[in-house]
Amino acid sequence: MLFIISTDDIALDYLGSVCDYRGSFDKDEWYEIPPHKIITFSTKLNDDYVFIPKDNFYNIRTADFTFVRNEWFIERSINEKMMSLISYGNMLYDNTVQVPFPLPQQNAYSFEKNMIADFMEKFDFDGSNSNNSVTIHSNQAYVEINGDKVKSLYGNNILD
Incomplete structure (x- = not known):
């Protein structure tokens, strides 16, 4: 799941894996969601992003989905x-x-x-x-995160 995360006009880079989806976009390549079905999931943002050291306020939302x-x-x-x-x-x-x-x-x-x-x-x-068709994304959340306290798969010292 790709998120758009930014703080003080700095966008965090997505470091997770990316699927090069060069499909034909045929119907069988899409997920069908029945009406009134609710889908939820959890993800660890620090698995795919490195947060800036110290306390920072972040704007977080999902990327666009069609x-x-x-x-x-x-x-x-x-x-x-x-x-x-x-x-x-x-x-x-x-x-x-x-x-x-x-x-x-x-x-x-x-x-x-x-x-x-x-x-x-x-x-x-x-x-x-x-x-x-319609393109949507999640509402934006505004949260404070201390980058010194968040463990990342990529290390926390982004200034090296």
Whole structure:
């Protein structure tokens, strides 16, 4: 679980492990939470963060999490198929169209290979800007922590 922890405009670095999640975001890669289900867990913040020595006040909250409805997967699938067709069409033209004059080296009008896909991504073609998803994070807590008294997996002397 990733938290955002800061004190006096200093953000603590997350030192825990990170999963390089390059999944396809198919439905079976998500956890389904039934309506009215409450999920709780505990974690030791000092396992993943080194707190600054002495007493400091910290703002602590979770990182952002995305929740989606079933319709989001349908939207995403439709949009991915549409973009694959558009990209395939661009590849055909890239290989077959002969230009009878030299093109400028680089200017504002130069052709980009996946120009349509890039344009669509700017408008969240994957459904991330729809009513079928929401991004949330926890409320922020404001707590005082004495970094000298907190044991860390990484050692407490961060000034070395």
